[in-house]
Amino acid sequence: MTVRHVRACASKVPRDAAVGNTCKVPLGAIVSPFLSNKKTPMPMMPWQGKRLGSGVRCVRCRAMASRYCHVAEDRVTWRCALCGQQNKVKEADASRLLLMQTNHDNGDDEENHGSVSVMEWVSDASVSVKVRRTLVLLIDVTLDADHFEMLRVGLLDFLGKVLGNKDGPSRLAMASFGSVATLYHLGEEEGGEEATTSSVVEGDAFPVSLQGCIGGEEGQRGLAVATLEANLQRYFLEVNRTEGGGVSSGERERVLRRVERTLRAISPFSSRRNTPNHERPRCLVGSLSLVSKAIKMCEWSLDDGQQGGLGGSNQNLTSIMVVGGGNCTKGPGSIPSEDHPKFIHLEREALSFIEELAEFLTERSVVVDIFGAGHVSLDVPCLYPLTQNTGGCLMMYETFGKDLFAALESAYNRFIGTSAVMDFHLSADHFNVDQIVGPIKPVSAKNRRRAIAEGNGGSSGGGGSLLSDNAVELTSVEYDHGITLSLSMRADIPGDSTFFQVEVWYASLDGCWRHRVITSRISVTSSGREFILSVDPLAVGVTLAKKAMVDIRKAKYSRKVVDGVKKDLADRIYDIARNFSPKVRGDSGGIVARFFSKPTCLLKEELAILAEFVYHLGRTVAFTENAHRDEKTCFVAHFLRCGVESCARMVWPRCLTLGPQGPVALPAADIALQMEQHFLMDCGLDCFVWVKSNSAVGSTAVGDRERSILAKYNEYMWHFMLRGRFPAPEMHLCMEGTGNARYLQSRLIPTRQDTPEEQADQVRGLGSLEPGLRNAHITSLVSSFHCTDEPSFREWCRQTSLSCGSQALGIL
Numbered sequence: 001m002t003v004r005h006v007r008a009c010a011s012k013v014p015r016d017a018a019v020g021n022t023c024k025v026p027l028g029a030i031v032s033p034f035l036s037n038k039k040t041p042m043p044m045m046p047w048q049g050k051r052l053g054s055g056v057r058c059v060r061c062r063a064m065a066s067r068y069c070h071v072a073e074d075r076v077t078w079r080c081a082l083c084g085q086q087n088k089v090k091e092a093d094a095s096r097l098l099l100m101q102t103n104h105d106n107g108d109d110e111e112n113h114g115s116v117s118v119m120e121w122v123s124d125a126s127v128s129v130k131v132r133r134t135l136v137l138l139i140d141v142t143l144d145a146d147h148f149e150m151l152r153v154g155l156l157d158f159l160g161k162v163l164g165n166k167d168g169p170s171r172l173a174m175a176s177f178g179s180v181a182t183l184y185h186l187g188e189e190e191g192g193e194e195a196t197t198s199s200v201v202e203g204d205a206f207p208v209s210l211q212g213c214i215g216g217e218e219g220q221r222g223l224a225v226a227t228l229e230a231n232l233q234r235y236f237l238e239v240n241r242t243e244g245g246g247v248s249s250g251e252r253e254r255v256l257r258r259v260e261r262t263l264r265a266i267s268p269f270s271s272r273r274n275t276p277n278h279e280r281p282r283c284l285v286g287s288l289s290l291v292s293k294a295i296k297m298c299e300w301s302l303d304d305g306q307q308g309g310l311g312g313s314n315q316n317l318t319s320i321m322v323v324g325g326g327n328c329t330k331g332p333g334s335i336p337s338e339d340h341p342k343f344i345h346l347e348r349e350a351l352s353f354i355e356e357l358a359e360f361l362t363e364r365s366v367v368v369d370i371f372g373a374g375h376v377s378l379d380v381p382c383l384y385p386l387t388q389n390t391g392g393c394l395m396m397y398e399t400f401g402k403d404l405f406a407a408l409e410s411a412y413n414r415f416i417g418t419s420a421v422m423d424f425h426l427s428a429d430h431f432n433v434d435q436i437v438g439p440i441k442p443v444s445a446k447n448r449r450r451a452i453a454e455g456n457g458g459s460s461g462g463g464g465s466l467l468s469d470n471a472v473e474l475t476s477v478e479y480d481h482g483i484t485l486s487l488s489m490r491a492d493i494p495g496d497s498t499f500f501q502v503e504v505w506y507a508s509l510d511g512c513w514r515h516r517v518i519t520s521r522i523s524v525t526s527s528g529r530e531f532i533l534s535v536d537p538l539a540v541g542v543t544l545a546k547k548a549m550v551d552i553r554k555a556k557y558s559r560k561v562v563d564g565v566k567k568d569l570a571d572r573i574y575d576i577a578r579n580f581s582p583k584v585r586g587d588s589g590g591i592v593a594r595f596f597s598k599p600t601c602l603l604k605e606e607l608a609i610l611a612e613f614v615y616h617l618g619r620t621v622a623f624t625e626n627a628h629r630d631e632k633t634c635f636v637a638h639f640l641r642c643g644v645e646s647c648a649r650m651v652w653p654r655c656l657t658l659g660p661q662g663p664v665a666l667p668a669a670d671i672a673l674q675m676e677q678h679f680l681m682d683c684g685l686d687c688f689v690w691v692k693s694n695s696a697v698g699s700t701a702v703g704d705r706e707r708s709i710l711a712k713y714n715e716y717m718w719h720f721m722l723r724g725r726f727p728a729p730e731m732h733l734c735m736e737g738t739g740n741a742r743y744l745q746s747r748l749i750p751t752r753q754d755t756p757e758e759q760a761d762q763v764r765g766l767g768s769l770e771p772g773l774r775n776a777h778i779t780s781l782v783s784s785f786h787c788t789d790e791p792s793f794r795e796w797c798r799q800t801s802l803s804c805g806s807q808a809l810g811i812l
């Protein structure tokens with residue numbers, strides 16, 4: 001499969017700006033800058049001494065030269081593809097220019113997706129960078145003894161795995177939250193069993209009472225900070241790594257032993273008073289604040305030389321991983337109960353504390369990942385700034401089991417670098433950048449200064465900053481990132497093509513600076529048909545969905561706003577279909593009907609996928625009524641950071657059954673429930689395995705048969721589908737007749753209401769049967785389904801005045 005760094009909403013744009021801005025097809029693209037193409041590796045361009053790469057730039061628009069630029073035959077000038085400027089070819093540039101022209105990634109499919117050129121410069125040994133990874137584990141000590149034991153075993157297993165990695169942490173710390181925030185003496189020199197154990201008892205282990213740390217007396221706070229500073233070396237355990245980045249088995253044992261002793265010395269929550277889980281004191285945010293103070297101090301004492309910033313030679317990548325069983329109930333960042341007399345004041349204070357803390361962490365590239373388990377709400381919307389703004393993730397699991405710790409591991413391994421800065425160049429005067437959605441933050445003052453210095457001293461001539469006004473920093477660097485760029489047209493485009501270019505610099509974990517330049521050529525067309533044929537329905541769907549999710553999250557998922565957004569999306573599909581369809585069927589009703597109802601519009605094949613995507617979007621947890629705010633926020637948080645493929649998977653469920661001949665794709669419609677004995681539905685963050693109840697036994701208890709089916713799908717997914725996928729989905733068994741089955745049923749298209757003819761159209765495989773036989777077969781298939789208020793895809797189209805003709809339901 002072709003690796004696509006840029007998925008444009010349409011590979012062609014209309015010549016006429018008025019058409020472009022009113023046709024309802026969003027203009028823009030989703031950029032996945034960090035994808036790598038293993039089959040056709042990207043050409044590596046030689047880095048020439050400069051810290052920020054050494055391409056040739058246009059003096060006018062500062063875009064990089066690419067294979068689309070034209071070099072005059074006499075090699076005296078070259079014409080910039082983006083702005084048309086004739087640049088002088090400097091002697092030093094001539095050979096590089098030639099290289100940039102001929103060297104390009106051939107992996108893209110020009111015919112169908114437009115033309116894209118990808119180049120990458122990789123720094124050599126003279127410009128190396130050291131990325132130091134610090135891992136801070138933040139654990140909940142209010143768990144019951146059995147859960148805490150699962151947490152202890154799981155954490156040690158996780159640590160054992162990541163320590164062995166090449167990119168494992170070189171510094172480790174551990175803190176906990178309960179009624180107090182505690183930072184443990186992991187880094188303490190080993191002095192016999194007793195001394196180490198005693199280092200975690202209260203009094204010695206720096207139990208900062210929150211009143212002392214924040215908001216308390218000035219003197220107490222000073223004391224807390226002084227204690228922290230004096231003991232800094234004891235809190236951070238240095239992991240001795242070998243030259244190649246690994247750790248010896250002895251070192252691994254030493255680290256694990258210390259962590260294990262500390263974990264064993266923590267006494268689980270005393271449930272003598274029978275405090276219910278949601279009332280237990282958890283100072284989650286206060287504990288994060290304590291850790292952030294320690295991290296800040298490390299910047300001064302543990303690192304020297306130039307660090308941070310674009311082109312710096314030392315970079316820190318710090319992850320704080322929070323594993324907890326409930327929301328923050330104590331200390332700063334906790335929200336009181338709604339009947340509290342000062343609720344509004346206290347809520348505002350808590351939220352602004354969280355915002356400030358998030359800002360502090362974001363500035364220092366500290367990523368906060370929060371993992372929740374158990375049945376207590378995490379109050380995810382409240383914690384959202386801490387994870388989303390820092391580039392972290394929020395995940396919830398049923399229990400402290402295998403899935404959670406596998407997620408911890410894949411979360412740790414998802415990074416491929418740090419300190420990324422991204423910039424966009426657009427063909428002069430053709431487009432405006434309206435909105436950028438993704439894991440981004442503003443460019444820091446430090447990086448702006450650096451870009452100006454580099455731009456002025458650069459070999460490419462011309463002064464000014466390397467970065468344009470469109471530049472952003474990324475909160476984290478991961479393969480699956482998708483940054484969505486929304487554009488609007490400024491004027492008609494005179495030529496046959498227009499260009500846009502994405503530049504990204506980042507420090508990769510292997511110790512190089514990388515500068516990747518992705519240039520995309522977009523053809524210009526005057527023909528509406530050509531334009532609509534070039535539309536990428538998934539890219540359009542994902543772009544619309546990301547915008548919609550930003551809106552509904554801001555409105556706190558209010559029913560009114562969600563309904564409005566859903567209606568707007570449906571209207572938009574109608575408008576797009578209508579704009580590009582010459583055949584609009586007039587309504588046969590009277591004058592009144594003609595005035596008040598829209599004429600039915602035939603949905604063309606190229607737009608059917610888009611319509612079905614939007615239909616599924618309305619049925620995801622973000623848009624439905626019966627999901628918890630935590631679930632909605634987690635879903636939206638993942639969706640906004642992912643590339644097209646992952647987003648499509650989260651919206652459009654994919655079903656498959658494992659038959660004797662291997663996997664067979666099924667339509668994501670309820671008819672699949674009756675067609676197969678068992679199948680799997682992949683919804684991105686969750687996978688559901690459906691097993692028909694064994695009617696001979698008549699039992700809904702999970703037995704050996706069900707367990708072995710689940711294991712079979714589990715194995716298949718881990719072997720073939722989940723490699724490199726982050727986050728790995730949680731697997732659920734849904735047996736016919738059990739409560740779990742409703743999760744699966746709520747995502748399948750209810751087709752019960754449709755006629756057998758319509759069903760045969762929708763489900764490939766049934767269409768080939770002889771009509772009489774087919775109808776009888778379908779009637780028996782759907783006879784057991786419950787009636788539902790939810791419209792089927794056909795009905796939804798009818799409500800939107802669209803007719804999908806005999807289009808089959810797509811199988812993505």
Ligand SMILES: [Zn+2]
Nearest residue numbers: 058061080083
């Ligand atoms: Zn230019």
